[in-house]
Amino acid sequence: MEEKTYVDDIDRSIYDIKDVENDDFRMQEGLTEEIIKKLSEEKDDPEWMREFRLESLKIYNELKVPDWGPSIEGLDMDHIATYVRPKSNMENTWENVPQDIKETFERLGIPQAERKSLAGVGAQYDSELVYHNVKDEVAEQGVIYTDMESAMKGEYADMVKEYFMKLVTPRDHKFAALHGAVWSGGSFVYVPKNTDVSIPLQSYFRLNAKGAGQFEHTLIIVDEGANLHFIEGCSAPKYNVANLHAGCVELYVKKNAKLRYSTIENWSKNMYNLNTKRAVVEEGGAVEWVSGSFGSHVGYLYPMSVLKGDNSRMEFTGVTFAGNGQNLDTGAKVVHIGKNTSSYMNTRSISKSGGISTFRSSVVVQKSAKGAKSAVSCESLMLDSDSRSDTIPAMDIRTKDANIGHEAKIGSISDDAVFYLMSRGMSEEDARALIVSGFADNVSKELPLEYAVEMNNLIRLEMKGSIG
Amino acid sequence: MTKTDRKTIKSEKTVDARDIININAMPAKTWYWLGVNSSELSWNNSDEVFLGENIITAEAGRKYSDVIYEFTDVKTLYNHSLFTINAADGSEVTIIAKLDMINNMRALFNINVGKNAKVKLIELCKVNENTVCSDVNTFCEENGKFELIHMFAGKSNETDKLKMGEIYSNVKVDLVGDNSDFTYNMGYLAQGYDNFDYNIVVNHIGKKTNCDIKANGALKESAHKVFRGTIDFKTGSSYSVGAETETVLMLGEDVVNKTVPVILCSEENVSGTHGASIGELDEETLFYFESRGIDKEKAENIMARASIERLTGLIENEKVNEIIEKTLQEVLGED
Numbered sequence: 001m002e003e004k005t006y007v008d009d010i011d012r013s014i015y016d017i018k019d020v021e022n023d024d025f026r027m028q029e030g031l032t033e034e035i036i037k038k039l040s041e042e043k044d045d046p047e048w049m050r051e052f053r054l055e056s057l058k059i060y061n062e063l064k065v066p067d068w069g070p071s072i073e074g075l076d077m078d079h080i081a082t083y084v085r086p087k088s089n090m091e092n093t094w095e096n097v098p099q100d101i102k103e104t105f106e107r108l109g110i111p112q113a114e115r116k117s118l119a120g121v122g123a124q125y126d127s128e129l130v131y132h133n134v135k136d137e138v139a140e141q142g143v144i145y146t147d148m149e150s151a152m153k154g155e156y157a158d159m160v161k162e163y164f165m166k167l168v169t170p171r172d173h174k175f176a177a178l179h180g181a182v183w184s185g186g187s188f189v190y191v192p193k194n195t196d197v198s199i200p201l202q203s204y205f206r207l208n209a210k211g212a213g214q215f216e217h218t219l220i221i222v223d224e225g226a227n228l229h230f231i232e233g234c235s236a237p238k239y240n241v242a243n244l245h246a247g248c249v250e251l252y253v254k255k256n257a258k259l260r261y262s263t264i265e266n267w268s269k270n271m272y273n274l275n276t277k278r279a280v281v282e283e284g285g286a287v288e289w290v291s292g293s294f295g296s297h298v299g300y301l302y303p304m305s306v307l308k309g310d311n312s313r314m315e316f317t318g319v320t321f322a323g324n325g326q327n328l329d330t331g332a333k334v335v336h337i338g339k340n341t342s343s344y345m346n347t348r349s350i351s352k353s354g355g356i357s358t359f360r361s362s363v364v365v366q367k368s369a370k371g372a373k374s375a376v377s378c379e380s381l382m383l384d385s386d387s388r389s390d391t392i393p394a395m396d397i398r399t400k401d402a403n404i405g406h407e408a409k410i411g412s413i414s415d416d417a418v419f420y421l422m423s424r425g426m427s428e429e430d431a432r433a434l435i436v437s438g439f440a441d442n443v444s445k446e447l448p449l450e451y452a453v454e455m456n457n458l459i460r461l462e463m464k465g466s467i468g
Numbered sequence: 469m470t471k472t473d474r475k476t477i478k479s480e481k482t483v484d485a486r487d488i489i490n491i492n493a494m495p496a497k498t499w500y501w502l503g504v505n506s507s508e509l510s511w512n513n514s515d516e517v518f519l520g521e522n523i524i525t526a527e528a529g530r531k532y533s534d535v536i537y538e539f540t541d542v543k544t545l546y547n548h549s550l551f552t553i554n555a556a557d558g559s560e561v562t563i564i565a566k567l568d569m570i571n572n573m574r575a576l577f578n579i580n581v582g583k584n585a586k587v588k589l590i591e592l593c594k595v596n597e598n599t600v601c602s603d604v605n606t607f608c609e610e611n612g613k614f615e616l617i618h619m620f621a622g623k624s625n626e627t628d629k630l631k632m633g634e635i636y637s638n639v640k641v642d643l644v645g646d647n648s649d650f651t652y653n654m655g656y657l658a659q660g661y662d663n664f665d666y667n668i669v670v671n672h673i674g675k676k677t678n679c680d681i682k683a684n685g686a687l688k689e690s691a692h693k694v695f696r697g698t699i700d701f702k703t704g705s706s707y708s709v710g711a712e713t714e715t716v717l718m719l720g721e722d723v724v725n726k727t728v729p730v731i732l733c734s735e736e737n738v739s740g741t742h743g744a745s746i747g748e749l750d751e752e753t754l755f756y757f758e759s760r761g762i763d764k765e766k767a768e769n770i771m772a773r774a775s776i777e778r779l780t781g782l783i784e785n786e787k788v789n790e791i792i793e794k795t796l797q798e799v800l801g802e803d
Contacts, residue, residue: 028760050711068497068500068505145486312720347681359760360499362499364502383731384736385703390496391730391732391733391740393728394726394728395727395728396504396724397718398725398728399721400719400721402542402746402748403746405745406727406742406743406745407741407743408742409739409741410731410740411738411739
């Protein structure tokens with residue numbers, strides 16, 4: 001009989017520090033037409049947006065809760081505040097951000113990262129952006145990086161109206177409809193034709209309010225021949241009630257443009273993360289997703305790429321780490337429409353201490369997608385038998401002129417590898433952590449150095465205390 | 469052909485089918501819009517005729533030579549047949565079932581593989597304009613070995629949509645005993661508007677259980693195929709190994725291929741793998757044929773044939789291999 005020793009995960013330190021709630025406005029909990037009208041009024045929405053929200057609410061009430069993924073029974077919309085406005089206007093210098101909020105972002109390393117390696121930063125606290133800034137040289141290139149509300153009401157209003165929730169419509173699924181009804185915050189990015197933004201932009205989303213939801217909307221348009229790397233980070237302290245994140249990301253990658261979208265998601269373990277991300281890629285364009293999912297109690301996350309233009313391509317590189325109390329259903333979707341399109345998914349899942357990790361994917365190759373190529377590779381690591389790891393990929397191929405490959409593996413850490421490392425002086429815990437870090441290096445090597453370090457730290461935190 | 473077209477054809481073809489039966493459900497669902505979570509069978513329960521139960525009992529420690537069962541056609545449109553195979557401890561039995569009928573048939577096989585017993589089931593299934601449902605449920609005890617060989621061949625062509633053949637195959641194997649083993653080889657050829665729909669579920673329950681699933685097939689013209697393969701490692705199935713591979717040769721302009729290879733795992737010390745390769749003849753293979761004077765069309769036919777023909781290498785019985793050869797000649801229209 002093998003014996004295993006389990007020790008609880010250690011505190012997630014900086015992510016779990018709670019600020020005292022000092023809101024300017026907190027919407028009453030629940031989801032009714034009156035609440036949506038009140039939200040629209042608070043946001044001073046244009047009329048079309050008010051109608052859009054109300055229509056989305058109608059759709060939300062019509063659609064069923066999905067029954068194919070993790071249970072979201074613990075999520076009661078009657079106990080979620082959909083809008084919490086912090087006591088701060090959106091600032092473009094950190095000095096003007098209220099001290100408590102500024103300290104939170106400093107602990108998370110956002111201002112430091114901005115100084116060192118970013119072209120622009122947006123920082124959202126609960127439902128609103130509290131900081132937004134873009135470097136002068138990037139702004140001079142004509143790059144627009146602003147909050148969604150300003151974009152919707154300012155000179156880019158027509159552009160926002162043209163693109164907003166056209167790629168992810170409220171009819172897509174129940175939580176896309178919810179997003180359409182209650183969205184607030186988020187970023188708008190436009191990169192002009194043939195503009196190369198050589199250093200990344202970053203938006204960071206922090207949800208501090210207990211029992212609240214965050215519904216930010218990210219809309220990025222990378223025009224013809226342009227290039228952008230956008231980084232998204234998110235975290236929240238842990239409460240004993242459910243919090244909800246139902247954001248939406250819409251990416252438009254124009255002809256011969258390239259967009260890399262990186263995410264390190266570290267929501268607290270009381271969070272229901274029901275996020276929707278989608279990109280449409282035109283001729284010769286490319287979208288690259290890099291995704292690390294570490295937090296959340298329940299997660300549904302499958303970035304989707306629509307390869308509409310000929311010769312367009314996508315890559316998805318992801319790692320998911322499900323620990324105690326987590327049920328993370330993650331993966332990716334791709335639809336090949338254009339000719340000679342290509343897609344590649346490369347994912348790793350790790351399950352530990354009763355965590356449940358599911359890799360779910362779909363590859364759809366339409367009849368028009370002659371010459372399409374797609375490869376999916378997913379590997380899962382089970383660190384104990386209290387956990388669970390499932391792999392549910394699907395392929396729907398409708399042209400003979402396609403080359404589709406798929407491979408998957410599920411297994412455990414090799415005892416031989418642990419023994420080898422231990423024989424060279426490592427503790428068992430460190431040996432296992434090293435093997436897991438190596439297992440997830442598909443993602444870490446794709447991230448900027450600072451983020452790769454953060455990701456490896458998260459893995460070490462998660463691995464701490466598991467010996468088996 | 470769009471989804472709506474196919475639905476219309478099905479309803480025209482099965483005007484007398486009054487019931488819609490939900491079958492081939494996956495143990496783990498995925499997005500509904502993919503249309504793979506289960507399938508709908510158009511049937512007529514009230515007119516279904518039960519053709520009787522065939523009980524095959526293999527006594528402990530005895531070895532039986534091949535038992536061949538040929539389904540004979542009956543006049544009734546909807547038919548149902550039941551096979552019960554009990555292989556007692558240490559016995560060995562091979563059963564060959566041949567289905568080549570005009571009317572619709574549901575064939576249910578309930579199999580119990582005792583300790584150290586071996587059961588080999590070879591099901592050769594050709595659809596004409598009919599629908600065949602094959603349901604194989606197997607329970608394997610300690611050291612029990614179950615080998616299943618499936619041949620599915622369709623002969624419809626694109627000239628008449630209503631002459632499409634349909635196969636629904638559901639295989640469920642419970643590897644309950646330690647060291648129990650399941651080997652599955654499937655070969656298929658779907659043509660015209662044929663609709664082939666597979667669901668394989670292997671539950672690893674005992675320790676050191678093993679399964680190996682290999683599905684090879686070819687789709688021509690407007691054929692439609694769904695392959696669902698689930699390997700489920702239950703808690704306690706430590707040191708078990710499951711592997712699943714699928715190769716699909718896409719040979720028609722309007723073929724539709726759906727593949728869902730699932731691994732479910734709640735046990736740490738197991739190894740599960742799956743791989744799928746889907747596409748037309750690769751250039752290297754094509755070049756090989758062309759350099760030997762064989763054109764693309766002939767090369768494709770050779771490869772389509774090979775998807776099924778490879779099964780003959782797994783079958784020792786010459787008579788059975790002759791049936792496979794004859795079936796291939798018939799469905800491919802060879803002289």
